[in-house]
Amino acid sequence: MEKSPEISGEHTLATPSSPSSRPVVGPRQRWLGLLVVLAATLMNLLDSSVVGVAAPAIRRDLGGGYSSLQWIAAGYTLALAVGLLTGARLGDMYGRRFMLMVGVVGFVALSVACAAAWSPQTLIVARVLQGLFGALMIPQTFGLLRDLFPPAELGKAFAVFGPAIGLSTVLGPIVAGVLVDGDVFGTGWRMIFLINLPLGAFALFVGGRVLPKVAPSEPGGRLDVVGMVLAGVGTFMLVHPLVQGRELGWPLWSLIECGASLPVLAGFAVYQLRRQAAGRAPLIRLGVFRRRSYASGVGFVMVFFGAIVGISMAIGLFLQLGLGYTPTRASLTMGAWAVGAFVGSGFSGVVMGRLGRRILHIGLTVMAAGTGWLYLVFRQAETGLGSGDLLGPLAVFGLGMGMIFVPVFDIIMGEVEDHEVGSASGALESLQQLGASLGIAVLGTVFFGVIGAQATHNFDTSAAPRLRAEMSLAGVPTGTQDSIVTGLRACLDDRENATDPDTVPASCRTLRVPPAATAAVAEASADTHTRSSLDAIRRTTLLALALTAVAFALGFLLPKRARENQLAEATPESLTETREPALV
Structure with a gap:
């Protein structure tokens, strides 16, 4: 019997084109390799989600307009979407192990650049480059697991890999909130990027020793x-x-x-x-789009992920910018969403074989119920909205969302031929990220736009009457009251519609407020902003609900069943050709 190589770094260099050429990997090496793949995946997951929690702190430190917050999130997913089309191809040309190592080095270096950013522009550029290096890492992970584990044991690897990813999805935003508030070593929000250093160091040190060296499947290929x-x-x-x-x-x-x-x-x-x-070789084999099931599946994925990523960012911003929550409180509140998603993912993993496509519609129905419940809470809420009011609807939303995560890609790929799987899965993953970018752009634009549009209305209908009443009690003359109300209305309208919230508009600088009215004016300003933020999150939630309905309709065009899981019987050739979408 052939002896397995030790962790000394000696691996079999062979192309996985036949059973005899597959690398021989020992049990210890396999599981350490799994941890390396997990570390690389965790870095991508964390950097996809933590910015939503840290965005207000980033803006307070670096300045910039609200669009900067959108670009800090969308720039990463947009670069990831474009880069994924090439990342898998580079793995075929130069080897998965090599490209993973290159991706990790670049990702860690750009994480340091993100932490060292001195302006919104430098952070956005670093985030875009970080996304491109993330696109080098992620396409290699599934293939590396296949190199590490024989087909009969691959299921054991995913039995560990899947729950670990799910748990990190739950804990990631919470950890981000704690890091921002904890101000570790005086780093503040910058620690959410520096946390990648130990993960990257582990992936590089251990990965360089245990990941098998497998010859590229297409050496000398040309890049498009x-x-x-x-x-x-x-x-x-x-x-x-x-x-x-x-x-x-x-x-x-x-x-x-x-x-x-x-x-x-x-x-x-x-x-x-x-x-x-x-x-x-093209980046995408477009022939697969001729299949109605796949084309509608692409639409489903873009709408679904656009809705959940966009509304997630909007709620995170609303809790901090609108209600004044700390990052820790906001992340703990939204933790109910992640816990629901974790439970929903486990449930769908058990029943998807029996329910097939129906699990998507069940999940969307539950998700719509949670979204509708959220809207009712926002609709009935006043400015004193608490975390307890949101835990229930966020958990229900997450439960429905989680039911969709596990089966959606396999169901969309249900009618794709074996020789088309690699290109189809790569395109689907890339378009998923594009959908997330569009969700951030569209729902974020609606959210910030409504805040500016509603400022005058909320001031006139709610804040101004109470402001007059409090100024009267303080003995402020009527003429002075009129001047203050008129000036404050103009000030709030200009401030809520300003491109840079840190810039004080001229109408605010010229506003003269006597000491007796200072507290009342501050209270009126805060009340107007909170109510405008409530209007914005209501409108954004309705848009997310509408997108959920669109995804529900598109779901009827998908295949009724997922592709059969044939990993245990698969040949090395089919394993090499197949690329699975990255876990979300």
């Missing part, structure tokens, strides 16, 4: 640089005006840019078809 550029430019032109348009008053160029993204993306599709017809 033109396709990547077209995809990147087209998606940026689609997302950029959605994020920036509101702050700039929706100038004509923003509408032109958004419309021009469509011919650029169409050009990308034409180029991919021509490249494939010429016998060269």
Whole structure:
């Protein structure tokens, strides 16, 4: 019997094209390798979710407008969406182990750059580059698990991998809130990026010793640089005006840019078809989109992830910017959402084999119930909304959302032929990230736009009458009251619609308030902002509910059953060709 290599770093260099050429990996090496893959995946998951908790603290420190908060989140997912199309291809060309190591090095270096950012612009650039290196890591993880574990034992690896990812999803935002409030070593929000250093160091040190060296499946292949550029430019032109348009008053160029993204993306599709017809490997094999089930599945994924990522960011911002919650309190409140998702994922994993596509509609129904409950809470709430009011609806929302996470990709891939699985899964994963970017852009724009639009209305109907009453009790003359109310109305309208919330508008600088009315004016300002934030989260929640209904309708076009799980019987050739989407 052949002896397994030890952890000394000696591995079999072979191409997985036949059973005899698969690397021989010892039991200890396998499980250490699983921890390396898990560390790389955790870094991506953490950096996809922690910014929503830390965003207000980042803005207070670095300044910038509300669109900067959207770009700090959307820039990462947008870069990830574009880079994923190439990341898997690079793994085929240069080897999965090598590209994972390159991705980890770059990701950690850019995490340090994020932590050292001195302006919103430098942080956004670092986040975009971080997303590109994340796109090098993530496509390699599933293939590396297949290199580490024989088909008969791969299920054991996922029995550990799946719950670990689910638990990290629950704890990640909570840890982020604690780190921001804890101000570890005086780092504040910067520690949410520095936490990647120990994870990355572990992945590099241990991964370099235990991950098997498997020859690239397509050595010497050519990279589709033109396709990547077209995809990147087209998606940026689609997302950029959605994020920036509101702050700039929706100038004509923003509408032109958004419309021009469509011919650029169409050009990308034409180029991919021509490249494939010429016998060269494209980024995406577009033939799979001819299948109605797959095309509708792409729409389902983009709408579904756009809704949940967009509303998640909006609620996180509302709790901190609108209600004044600390990052820890906000993350603990939203922890109910993550706990519900964890439970829902476990439930769907048990019943999806019996229910098939129906589990998606059950999950969407539960998710819609939680969203509707959230809307009712926001609708009936006054400015004293507490964490306890949100725990129930957030848990129900998360429960329904979690039911969809486990089966959705396998169901969408249900009618895809075996030779199409690699390209189809890579495109699906990339478009999932694009949907998340669009969700952040659209729902974030609605949220901030409503805050500005409702400021005058909320001041006149709620804050102004109480302000007059309190000034009368304080003995402020009527003429002075009129001047203060008129000036404060203009001040609040300008401030809520300002591109940079830290810049004091001229109307606020010229406002003169006697000492007797200072407290009343401050209370009126806070009340107006909180009520405007409530209006904004109501409108955003309704939009998320509408997107859930769209996903529900698209669900009827999906295959009734998932692809059969044939990992135990799969050949090494099929294992090499198949790429699974990354866990969310």
